[in-house]
Amino acid sequence: MKALWGRMGLLAAAMAFLLAVATACGGSKADATVFMMFPQNSPFNKQDEVVKTLTAKLGEKPTVEVSISPIFEMQKMIVDLAAGDWSVYVLPKEQFDGFKKEGGFVPLDDVLKKEDFPDGVYDGQLVGVPLKDSKLLKDAGYKGGEVYGFIIQRLKEGKREAAKQVLKAMAER
Numbered sequence: 001m002k003a004l005w006g007r008m009g010l011l012a013a014a015m016a017f018l019l020a021v022a023t024a025c026g027g028s029k030a031d032a033t034v035f036m037m038f039p040q041n042s043p044f045n046k047q048d049e050v051v052k053t054l055t056a057k058l059g060e061k062p063t064v065e066v067s068i069s070p071i072f073e074m075q076k077m078i079v080d081l082a083a084g085d086w087s088v089y090v091l092p093k094e095q096f097d098g099f100k101k102e103g104g105f106v107p108l109d110d111v112l113k114k115e116d117f118p119d120g121v122y123d124g125q126l127v128g129v130p131l132k133d134s135k136l137l138k139d140a141g142y143k144g145g146e147v148y149g150f151i152i153q154r155l156k157e158g159k160r161e162a163a164k165q166v167l168k169a170m171a172e173r
Contacts, residue, residue: 031062031162034170035086037069037077039094041144043137044070050140057169062162084154087163088170093146096128106151111164112171120148129171136170 034050036042043050047066054064067086069076077091081099091099099105105127112129114121120128128150131137137147149170151163 028065029063030065032064032087032159032166033085034064034066034088034090034166035069035080036066036090036147037072037080037092038090038142038147039072039092039145041142042068042070042072043140043142044068046140050136053136053139054166054169057172058165062165064166081152084152087155087159088149088151088167090131090147090149090170093130093148096148096150100127100150104153106153106155106160106163108151108164108167111168117171120150129167131170133173134170135172 047068050066050068051064054066058064072092077095080086081089100122103123105122107125107127108120108129109126112126114126117126117129119130120126122128128148130146131149132142132144132146149167151160151167155163
């Protein structure tokens, strides 16, 4: 019986250790995080280049982390959106159009002019930015279909300003 309790104690200690490690490693330290998933021709190997370009435009703050999916995978996209862990999402137009009707996007009217991006306006507010022709994506070698950048309401208030700054920099043509 003592041996059983000893093993259970050891197991509990190991689980506590793993939980502590997982908690310490989780989450990004960046002020703004960007998740990109393209319909085709993903520039997935250009993440570092995209971060360097954004850092050059934005300066030291906000700090940026970028994740570019190598392929378009609907299930991964839905999981990432549901988790709401990213500051800025860049997704194909078809998905953006479907989601914007559901609402839940942060309005961007305070940082960008809706007249400049009429396709990103819904219910009178700018909620998404077409990025296919952005200098950032062109420089990264993207030559695929229409993609839109947006911010979802689930993003914490304190991170929204950084996300808006990053999306504004991404929208430059």
